[in-house]
Amino acid sequence: xxxxxxxxxxxxxxxxxxxxxxxxxxxxxxxxxxxxxxxxxxxxxxxxxxxxxxxxxxxxxxxxxxxxxxxxxxxxxxxxxxxxxxxxxxxxxxxxxxxxxxxxxxxxxxxxxxxxxxxxxxxxxxxxxxxxxxxxxxxxxxxxxxxxxxxxxxxxxxxxxxxxxxxxxxxxxxxxxxxxxxxxxxxxxxxxxxxxxxxxxxxxxxxxxxxxxxxxxxxxxxxxxxxxxxxxxxxxxxxxxxxxxxxxxxxxxxxxxxxxxxxxxxxxxxxxxxxxxxxxxxxxxxxxxxxxxxxxxxxxxxxxxxxxxxxxxxxxxxxxxxxxxxxxxxxxxxxxxxxxxxxxxxxxxxxxxxxxxxxxxxxxxxxxxxxxxxxxxxxxxxxxxxxxxxxxxxxxxxxxxxxxxxxxxxxxxxxxxxxxxxxxxxxxxxxxxxxxxxxxxxxxxxxxxxxx
Amino acid sequence: xxxxxxxxxxxxxxxxxxxxxxxxxxxxxxxxxxxxxxxxxxxxxxxxxxxxxxxxxxxxxxxxxxxxxxxxxxxxxxxxxxxxxxxxxxxxxxxxxxxxxxxxxxxxxxxxxxxxxxxxxxxxxxxxxxxxxxxxxxxxxxxxxxxxxxxxxxxxxxxxxxxxxxxxxxxxxxxxxxxxxxxxxxxxxxxxxxxxxxxxxxxxxxxxxxxxxxxxxxxxxxxxxxxxxxxxxxxxxxxxxxxxxxxxxxxxxxxxxxxxxxxxxxxxxxxxxxxxxxxxxxxxxxxxxxxxxxxxxxxxxxxxxxxxxxxxxxxxxxxxxxxxxxxxxxxxxxxxxxxxxxxxxxxxxxxxxxxxxxxxxxxxxxxxxxxxxxxxxxxxxxxxxxxxxxxxxxxxxxxxxxxxxxxxxxxxxxxxxxxxxxxxxxxxxxxxxxxxxxxxxxxxxxxxxxxxxxxxxxxxxxxxxxxxxxxxxxxxxxxxxxxxxxxxxxxxxxxxxxxxxxxxxxxxxxxxxxxxxxxxxxxx
Numbered sequence: 001x002x003x004x005x006x007x008x009x010x011x012x013x014x015x016x017x018x019x020x021x022x023x024x025x026x027x028x029x030x031x032x033x034x035x036x037x038x039x040x041x042x043x044x045x046x047x048x049x050x051x052x053x054x055x056x057x058x059x060x061x062x063x064x065x066x067x068x069x070x071x072x073x074x075x076x077x078x079x080x081x082x083x084x085x086x087x088x089x090x091x092x093x094x095x096x097x098x099x100x101x102x103x104x105x106x107x108x109x110x111x112x113x114x115x116x117x118x119x120x121x122x123x124x125x126x127x128x129x130x131x132x133x134x135x136x137x138x139x140x141x142x143x144x145x146x147x148x149x150x151x152x153x154x155x156x157x158x159x160x161x162x163x164x165x166x167x168x169x170x171x172x173x174x175x176x177x178x179x180x181x182x183x184x185x186x187x188x189x190x191x192x193x194x195x196x197x198x199x200x201x202x203x204x205x206x207x208x209x210x211x212x213x214x215x216x217x218x219x220x221x222x223x224x225x226x227x228x229x230x231x232x233x234x235x236x237x238x239x240x241x242x243x244x245x246x247x248x249x250x251x252x253x254x255x256x257x258x259x260x261x262x263x264x265x266x267x268x269x270x271x272x273x274x275x276x277x278x279x280x281x282x283x284x285x286x287x288x289x290x291x292x293x294x295x296x297x298x299x300x301x302x303x304x305x306x307x308x309x310x311x312x313x314x315x316x317x318x319x320x321x322x323x324x325x326x327x328x329x330x331x332x333x334x335x336x337x338x339x340x341x342x343x344x345x346x347x348x349x350x351x352x353x354x355x356x357x358x359x360x361x362x363x364x365x366x367x368x369x370x371x372x373x374x375x376x377x378x379x380x381x382x383x384x385x386x387x388x389x390x391x392x393x394x395x396x397x398x399x400x401x402x403x404x405x406x407x408x409x410x411x412x413x414x415x416x417x418x419x420x421x422x423x424x425x426x427x428x429x430x431x432x433x434x435x436x437x438x439x440x441x442x443x444x445x446x447x448x449x450x451x452x
Numbered sequence: 453x454x455x456x457x458x459x460x461x462x463x464x465x466x467x468x469x470x471x472x473x474x475x476x477x478x479x480x481x482x483x484x485x486x487x488x489x490x491x492x493x494x495x496x497x498x499x500x501x502x503x504x505x506x507x508x509x510x511x512x513x514x515x516x517x518x519x520x521x522x523x524x525x526x527x528x529x530x531x532x533x534x535x536x537x538x539x540x541x542x543x544x545x546x547x548x549x550x551x552x553x554x555x556x557x558x559x560x561x562x563x564x565x566x567x568x569x570x571x572x573x574x575x576x577x578x579x580x581x582x583x584x585x586x587x588x589x590x591x592x593x594x595x596x597x598x599x600x601x602x603x604x605x606x607x608x609x610x611x612x613x614x615x616x617x618x619x620x621x622x623x624x625x626x627x628x629x630x631x632x633x634x635x636x637x638x639x640x641x642x643x644x645x646x647x648x649x650x651x652x653x654x655x656x657x658x659x660x661x662x663x664x665x666x667x668x669x670x671x672x673x674x675x676x677x678x679x680x681x682x683x684x685x686x687x688x689x690x691x692x693x694x695x696x697x698x699x700x701x702x703x704x705x706x707x708x709x710x711x712x713x714x715x716x717x718x719x720x721x722x723x724x725x726x727x728x729x730x731x732x733x734x735x736x737x738x739x740x741x742x743x744x745x746x747x748x749x750x751x752x753x754x755x756x757x758x759x760x761x762x763x764x765x766x767x768x769x770x771x772x773x774x775x776x777x778x779x780x781x782x783x784x785x786x787x788x789x790x791x792x793x794x795x796x797x798x799x800x801x802x803x804x805x806x807x808x809x810x811x812x813x814x815x816x817x818x819x820x821x822x823x824x825x826x827x828x829x830x831x832x833x834x835x836x837x838x839x840x841x842x843x844x845x846x847x848x849x850x851x852x853x854x855x856x857x858x859x860x861x862x863x864x865x866x867x868x869x870x871x872x873x874x875x876x877x878x879x880x881x882x883x884x885x886x887x888x889x890x891x892x893x894x895x896x897x898x899x900x901x902x903x904x905x906x907x908x909x910x911x912x913x914x915x916x917x918x919x920x921x922x923x924x925x926x927x928x929x930x931x932x933x934x935x936x937x938x939x940x941x942x943x944x945x946x947x948x949x950x951x952x953x954x955x956x957x958x959x960x961x962x963x964x965x966x967x968x969x970x971x972x973x974x975x976x
Contacts, residue, residue, distance in 0.1 A: 001824070001831060002823070003560055003750075003823070005912065005914035005915075006835050006838070006915060018841045018844075018845045018860075020860065026837050026838065026841055026860040027699075027731075027837070027860075029698065029699035029701045030727070031701065033704070034704065034735040036730055036732070036830075039729060039826035039829070040600060042600055043597065043825065044825050045825035045826055045827040046823060046824050047825060051822075052562060052566070052819055052822045052823050053565070056566045056569065056818070056819060057566075059571070059593075060586055061571055062585045062586030063575050063579075063585065064583035065570040065575060075578055077577055077807070085498075085531050089530075092534075092538045093544070093545030094541040094542075094546070095543075096543070096545075096564075096754055097543040097545045097556075097559050097752055097753070098541045098542065098544075098753065098755040099549065099556060099755070099891070100755065100757075101756065103542070103886065103892055104951045105883070105946040105949065106542040107755075108537070109538045109540040109541035110541055110756070112487065113537055113755075115962075115963075115964070116489070118963050119964040120488075120522060122963045123520055123963075124522070129963050130963065135612035135758070138805050139804075139805060164806065166803065166807065169790065169803040170805060170806065172803075173801060173804060177626055177657050177658050220511065220514045247516070247520075248520070250516055251515070251516045251517060264806075271573055272573070273812045274575040274576070274584065274587050274808070275577030275808045275809065275811055276577075276612065276760075276809055276811055277810045277813060289960065295756070296960075296962055298956040298957070298961055299956065300951050300953065300955045302949040302950060303941065303949035303950050304949050309951075312957050312960060312962075313957055315957075317648075318648040318649050319649075320648070321648075321652070322648050322661075324655070325648070325652040325655075328615045328618065328649050328653040328655075330615045330649050331613040331746065331758070331759035332613075333758045334756030334757040334758070335754025338755065342530065342534055344522065345488050345492065345498070345524065345533070346525065348492060348497045348498070348523055348525065349494040349520050349521070349522040349523070350494060350496070351524055354501045355501055358501055360509070361505060361507045364508070364510055365504070365507060381510070382510055383510055399580060400580050400582070403579075408576070411578045415578060433501060433502070
């Protein structure tokens with residue numbers, strides 16, 4: 001029991017200080033019917049570090065790691081190269097084993113990092129302010145919808161068909177219980193985004209319009225146009241960014257009229273991790289900040305006049321406002337926010353732009369090559385590092401067959417939209433800097449063979 | 453009795469006056485560090501990226517115009533920046549971290565290594581099911597442990613943290629009521645001592661919150677709760693052990709009464725650390741309980757997350773649990789998502805989050821659980837409770853322990869500000885502890901005690917570490933009782949003195965506003 005420092009002698013000494021004759025005497029308030037005589041039955045006893053490592057390594061070996069094969073999956077989670085120093089720094093105990101910075105005098109490391117994170121996110125998304133993170137993109141998206149309700153005092157949200165179906169699914173779950181009205185749509189396998197349909201869906205009751213940028217098929221909608229239409233109806237535009245690297249190449253949603261910009265920050269620093277933990281980004285204009293969910297770090301001074309940072313505007317939060325809070329969020333994604341921030345600091349303006357350029361160039365090369373595969377059609381006109389192919393047959397079994405051949409080809413729309421016949425032939429392919437020319441050739445060759 | 457091991461004397465005056473100023477503002481190993489926006493530049497990068505053949509842009513007319521305004525640092529500068537910043541943080545690795553209700557226990561490094569195995573860390577959530585069998589098996593194994601340790605029927609693994617787990621439980625209750633045609637039950641009863649997330653969660657899900665008073669001994673007023681039950685009550689949210697550090701003896705009786713009145717029992721599992729391996733919530737009539745993997749099962753708090761909050765369910769609520777979840781079918785693991793839910797899980801209240809939950813936390817938690825095993829986890833709760841009672845009985849002659857007569861405490865010891873000198877507060881004690889080299893305990897929570905100080909030492913502290921902490925808190929407590937003015941301006945030795953929180957809230961500065969230096973293009 002390597003994690004437990006007390007010795008039998010310690011335990012006996014401490015019981016005598018307490019004045020209890022046995023450890024059982026300390027559990028006297030547990031009703032007899034609920035007391036166990038020994039360890040919980042049916043479970044194994046403790047194990048050595050070596051034994052645990054063997055057990056978990058065996059489970060890990062049953063999975064196909066992304067880095068071990070040609071890999072093209074995206075749709076809300078992207079494989080990027082994370083510099084070694086990021087993982088080294090976030091494992092420093094002073095970050096890893098710290099708590100939420102409620103005692104600012106001894107938490108300036110975390111607080112200053114959060115201030116830097118908020119500043120980086122605000123600039124990247126093109127907004128005045130960002131919070132100190134949410135759980136992930138999908139929950140940040142729903143929180144934005146509820147915030148729009150508080151700001152506009154209206155409760156109808158219009159979702160573009162290009163929003164990630166899991167994000168829509170989360171919103172649908174929550175709206176069942178909050179009374180928000182959602183209008184949603186399926187994407188159409190077409191080069192054009194559904195901007196016109198979204199704009200047509202806006203009416204006087206609309207609180208917000210939710211648009212993903214780039215969208216689930218990789219297409220880039222015209223946010224400015226949608227923002228103008230939303231604002232004319234006194235509705236807010238919520239832009240959802242699932243691939244923040246894209247913002248090294250395309251205009252920031254905040255600069256195009258989005259009122260709230262939310263995103264999934266996993267691409268920078270965090271890694272794939274089978275879906276979590278990730279880091280939700282949340283930014284808005286200064287005038288909306290008091291309706292924002294989540295923690296905020298702000299600058300101030302200490303008693304000697306030195307600059308320092310504290311958590312602030314906490315009268316929005318659950319530990320102060322209880323049932324009147326803007327959200328129930330407490331723990332967020334602090335360490336993932338740190339990883340995001342370090343990665344973005346290492347990149348800087350110059351590195352992020354280069355990274356975005358390389359992603360785009362490789363995606364263009366892959367799109368052109370894959371469009372040459374007989375029967376395969378490129379759906380997108382516009383894209384950043386992800387695009388959709390229309391296959392001559394249902395994509396889901398093709399993806400499985402390609403996996404058997406050692407190529408992780410992308411995400412089939414059948415996986416994301418089961419039972420939707422109009423989408424079944426769609427295959428979404430993501431191409432980041434981690435993809436090589438050989439990988440692209442391997443995919444093209446295998447796809448040709450499978451479709452033949 | 454005054455114990456002062458620090459050598460500090462009140463007549464030495466304010467420490468800052470004795471400190472000579474330095475050119476850098478540094479004080480030896482206490483290093484000041486500027487913001488990345490002040491030290492970085494938009495010409496610097498710490499990452500070399502291989503070129504790719506140029507291609508004609510497919511960005512349409514969406515290309516970014518103007519600078520983003522992001523500073524960059526080279527690798528040596530970045531490593532130094534974040535290392536210097538890290539040294540301004542307190543952490544479990546540095547010392548005892550007695551935050552009540554937060555369970556700041558040691559974070560084993562084996563767990564970090566396991567979570568970084570490429571087979572887990574470099575795995576896409578939408579990978580074909582046959583390529584992620586080991587990951588699904590791991591989730592299935594952890595789920596089995598959680599269900600068995602709690603003697604519940606099922607577990608929803610996807611909630612992202614404790615508060616998200618609360619929401620999961622409350623939505624399942626709502627779905628169950630609606631299925632019964634009793635959606636009109638709109639009231640959730642919450643004890644006054646509850647975590648702030650409880651009422652916030654209930655309100656977020658559209659319920660009305662009614663507070664239930666505590667008895668003089670720090671437990672739920674069972675009679676008051678029973679009297680409040682009725683056809684409008686959807687359920688109760690109870691923390692057990694409660695936030696006063698006491699086991700709710702009547703929980704089974706309360707559960708039976710709530711069930712008889714047609715409601716459900718939600719248990720806030722934030723304090724499961726006190727009873728894991730020794731008491732099973734399922735034996736107490738609980739219908740839903742979240743488990744903070746980042747508390748009981750040692751996954752790191754990371755300066756505020758990520759957490760993970762799986763929710764265990766009783767048989768009554770299992771049909772309403774959220775998607776997705778892992779099932780074993782014919783020796784193969786499958787993910788039950790929207791598409792297959794119709795056949796398997798028609799009453800599920802739906803999806804709470806993209807993908808399948810906090811896999812990185814699952815790996816760490818299972819690594820911890822396997823390390824301890826059933827026998828070790830029993831020892832965990834016993835040592836956690838022993839350490840807390842040792843703190844309680846070693847300090848109850850110095851500080852007021854309002855519920856010291858209510859029997860043994862569980863994993864945390866609660867004190868109040870009742871016997872501090874006039875004009876001295878819990879905050880002064882907390883800030884005094886900082887100078888002694890400790891992170892303070894949880895302060896001003898629970899709200900049912902004036903000037904609450906909630907101390908949770910956890911089971912990973914040695915007796916020697918506890919003795920030194922007890923000595924430090926005794927010393928600070930005696931100073932607060934004696935009216936030592938120097939305490940009012942503590943901390944004196946931390947990287948910062950008390951910070952002006954009023955200024956921060958009145959004139960919020962939430963982001964760096966100036967451009968990055970040097971400015972090659974206009975940043976804004």
